Amino acid sequence: MRAFAARQAVDLIRDLGITTACVVPAMLRMMLTEPRVSAKDFTTLRKTVYGGSPISEALLEESLAVLDCEFAQIYGLTETGNTAVCLPPAAHVPGGSLMQAAGRPYPGVGSKVIDGEGRELPPGAVGEVCLATPAHMVEYWGLPGKTAETLVDGWIHTGDAGYIDEDGYIFIRDRIKDAILVAGENVYPAEIENVLEHHPGVAEAVVVGAPDERWGEYVHAFVVPAPGQRPSPRDLHTFLVPRLASFKLPARYEFIESVPRNPSGKILRRELRDRFWDDSARKVN
Template sequence: MRTPTQPVRNRLHHPELTTLVQTARFHAGRQPAAPAVLCEGRTLTYADLHGASNRLAHALRAAGLTEGDRVAYLGKESEHYYEVLFACAKTGTVLVPVNWRLTAPEVSHILQDSGTRLLFLEEEFAPIVGGMPTAPPETVVGLGSIVAWRAGHPDTETGFEATPDTPVAQLYTSGTTGLPKGVVLAHRSFFAIRDALAAEGLDWIDWRPGDIALVGIPGFHVGGLWWATQNLNAGTTIVAMRAFAARQAVDLVRDLGVTTACVVPAMLRMMLTEPGVTTGDFTTLRKTVYGGSPISEALLEKSLAVLDCEFAQIYGLTETGNTAVCLPPAAHVPGGPLMQAAGRPYPRVRVKVIDEQGRELPPGAVGEVCLHTPARMTEYWGLPGKTAETLVDGWIHTGDAGYVDEDGYVFIRDRVKDVILVAGENVYPAEIENALESHPLVAEAVVVGTPDERWGEQVHAFVVPAPGQRPSSRELHTFLVPRLAAFKLPSRYEVIDHVPRNPSGKILRRELRDRFWSDSARKVN
């Protein structure tokens, strides 16, 4: 493995910055000409970012938006995404990034649930908004005209000063009821882990002068938003990909001299299987941060050999403000005892494992993993009951089953909640089951996650037909396509006579799922 080219003492940490408002102001004054965002050959400097987001903030105010109003962004990554993010920060409005892979009904739910008043819309996705069963927000601004829309407004600040507890983003994560929930994150969610690492002098994840960071995970995902803000807070340069493509990612690393990257394991696998990829494509890369799902030992070995850099695994949820646990580079030893671990908590983050009665379990005992982190969410938007179930006395109940060893390392073994992880995206069975059961030929449906070498997990649907019916896989798939995003669609449909249940009527989902995982030490992938 290459030796890092810069000593750890050169880490970038600006402890005086506690909000994104301060970040934009500080770096525009300190290094105005430094590149903040690179996207498809365009460069947005820190001065550009500050000025454009100021104009956009005044434009939001002129459109009647005030503190607490929701502003949605439906589009692929670009410099405009970050201009909107900082404009929201400077007005106290809350950014709602919308997954552009969703269908019209799914997008409609997010816009309605959040109460979005203004939508920034990439023209490519106008048909989705046009096909929604509900009316669009009162104001829709095409991204192609965003420059003209903000023109004429001053490039000075609005005067709004956020606090670390001011909400700044609302990200939607699928829920056990089938409807996505809005996770509200405050400014502190994007500073707390940085401060914790710096306080202990740890370089598990670090930012250094001259860093150029590839943002492989999209900004509607907490991992992509968190990674981008960490680098912008440090004053480094981010490379925004419109949408992840393996060949393009390899080319960007090589041609732009990328030094750090944040990806999910499926992205690594795709990059390494691109024809002609060699170690020479990654000579500038010093650290790869990955999360969303565990990495297989075979993929890690190949990644270490080809990328030839340090690796850090991060574990957390949208509700924890992204990462709360990290497997540091030193633990990434193929065949080593920690390669099955999710990692250990950062300083200032606590972990406990509890049983079904909420009692804390000793090291080695398997139960639900709970995390106490200063980066945690403030609430599920408009769902106080659900918030109280997940956020208890400052502890986030993850829904993951695992244990903590004597050295404080967290090991994830299964899931308490019925979530499926497809290439780092949370998919909840209830959402798919509800859609399937609305088909006239389906009496009942149960969905589980099964192992998949490329994507980590895939969706497997069990279907009980209506009396006298037998729907084909093609019929069911065609029915679901306009109702669910592509990554939620089942890879296989299996017809069964009945759904297994316990005496109280609860579905024995585990009975259907376990046969696919019989050869795995972990029932997560």
């Protein structure tokens, strides 16, 4: 395939007896929402490796049930020498505490979380995730300033907000640049999207920040309804109230037919966000 096509991918897995698949979460979603797809299409799969973007717990649990094979998540950057962190199959327990973890670093890989001043934070505190790998990049060719920002004393600054628990598991909240600043509090879209996608009437959700004169930004949720469903903003708000802090609740909901993506399946969040910011400047800590 020159570009990913869900129906063709399902057919190839079934007809060629594919045993291992490497996907981004968007590919899983597209395959599972194809008409007439069932567990029978994936009986030859032994392992599915995924990564590249956050995955909601609802999508991961559905994928585990339908594909019925081992799952492993990988996390890393080109700058770290490709993958540096893995969540093994044994950690993929529906309802378990590690279902939203990125995993633990490979042997020989260092990890830490720092604040905005570069100070290392204790377990559980959210900051920027940094990785030190034996195969990290040397430099961005011809970009010394960018290199100095990303590679500091052997540590790659990932640009991802997250935390490390007491057992060394890394949890990624979101991209730092995607954080929404509501009344001085950083809100991470992936957390809200994960909860929204547990609603039975929601197939997919994307959350962005929009300008607000009083609070700085407000949370705007784009929602793709599940087939045959049309949840109202009130339905969604009622569902979220007991599950999220009040400042994280979307102020507005917008229903769309599909989420814009690039050829690799990653969400083009900027396309959805930028129309709110044509005449405003984003200021996120």
